[in-house]
Amino acid sequence: MADFNQELDARGLNCPLPILRAKKALNGLASGEVLRILTTDPGSVKDFEAFAQQTGNELLESSEAAGEFHFLLKKS
Amino acid sequence: MTDKKLAIIATKGTLDWAYPPFILASTAAALGYQTTVFFTFYGLQLLKKKLDLKVSPLGNPGMPMPMGMNKWFPVIGTTIPGMEGMMTSMMKQKIKAKGVASIQELRDLCVEADVRLIGCQMTIDLFDMKREDFIDEIELGGAATFFEFAGDANVTLFI
Numbered sequence: 001m002a003d004f005n006q007e008l009d010a011r012g013l014n015c016p017l018p019i020l021r022a023k024k025a026l027n028g029l030a031s032g033e034v035l036r037i038l039t040t041d042p043g044s045v046k047d048f049e050a051f052a053q054q055t056g057n058e059l060l061e062s063s064e065a066a067g068e069f070h071f072l073l074k075k076s
Numbered sequence: 077m078t079d080k081k082l083a084i085i086a087t088k089g090t091l092d093w094a095y096p097p098f099i100l101a102s103t104a105a106a107l108g109y110q111t112t113v114f115f116t117f118y119g120l121q122l123l124k125k126k127l128d129l130k131v132s133p134l135g136n137p138g139m140p141m142p143m144g145m146n147k148w149f150p151v152i153g154t155t156i157p158g159m160e161g162m163m164t165s166m167m168k169q170k171i172k173a174k175g176v177a178s179i180q181e182l183r184d185l186c187v188e189a190d191v192r193l194i195g196c197q198m199t200i201d202l203f204d205m206k207r208e209d210f211i212d213e214i215e216l217g218g219a220a221t222f223f224e225f226a227g228d229a230n231v232t233l234f235i
Contacts, residue, residue, distance in 0.1 A: 014176045020103065
């Protein structure tokens with residue numbers, strides 16, 4: 001698993017909270033640092049792709065395991 | 077980052093219709109949009125210090141009812157006193173159980189993300205509302221104020 005600087009547990013939260021919490025967490029990171037996000041909302045898979053594309057933060061990884069979704073976002 | 081702009085007009089004052097403007101405004105702000113929401117008529121309920129939003133099953137055949145109630149419950153049943161309160165508390169329980177944000181939470185996130193919230197001055201005068209009924213973070217304005225930012229917005233929504 002890739003390294004990350006901070007982890008955000010957004011499990012149990014529904015749209016748009018995982019994105020909003022992630023944005024907030026990214027604000028506290030320096031450019032190039034990586035945020036790991038855990039969610040259970042299936043809609044978050046497409047949403048994090050769309051978030052990365054529109055904000056310029058890079059989605060390094062998007063995976064699923066046991067009904068949970070994991071993302072690695074690198075701050076631009 | 078984008079330098080896009082989003083303009084929303086929020087006209088409805090029920091718990092269910094409070095979601096689209098606040099969800100879209102907070103998300104747009106997170107995506108870097110400069111976002112402004114203009115609240116007019118019943119939409120002003122969404123800016124009250126003390127939020128007391130309800131959902132009504134009346135005249136809303138699309139509303140899912142628990143236990144298949146809409147199958148056997150006559151439409152006139154939705155006018156029974158207390159029905160609105162019951163549906164509202166059931167909706168709030170569902171919102172909590174499904175991890176959906178409360179309106180209060182989404183509104184706080186909008187304020188935090190510098191979403192501009194504008195209350196319609198005319199509506200306030202029309203309904204004898206008071207400035208102090210509303211949260212401090214709003215501005216007041218009129219139709220021309222709306223066009224000041226909507227005029228060059230990339231996305232404009234009427235909700």
